[in-house]
Amino acid sequence: MNIEIRTDKNIQNSERLIEYVRAELSAEFQRHTEKITHFSVHLSDENGEKGGADDIRCMIEARPAGLKPVVVNHRGHNLDTAIHGAIDRLKRSLKHAFEKKDNPRGGPLELADADVDEA
16 A cells, blocks of 8 residues: 655645654555555645634545545644544545445345235
């Protein structure tokens, strides 16, 4: 599982940040290591030094094997809330994608009984 982390010019990319994001993704998706081939994480501060509510954005793209890429975004007031919010959204999106791949029709069809009298 390859993890790529990028930041914009307003967020300092450090080894500590990289290790933190990798540890969080590995912990949350360790049971899907054979299903997911690549993560791409983009962190940005949309207002720069001006500040503001929910101006930190985390975008995560996951590439599951055999499926289209799944992309989620989350905004938060700091890096931690933005990262965890995006991870939570990604978990839900990947769960849905894996369920859809495993069972594309949503379950077996239930046919009406043939011998029921029609009114």
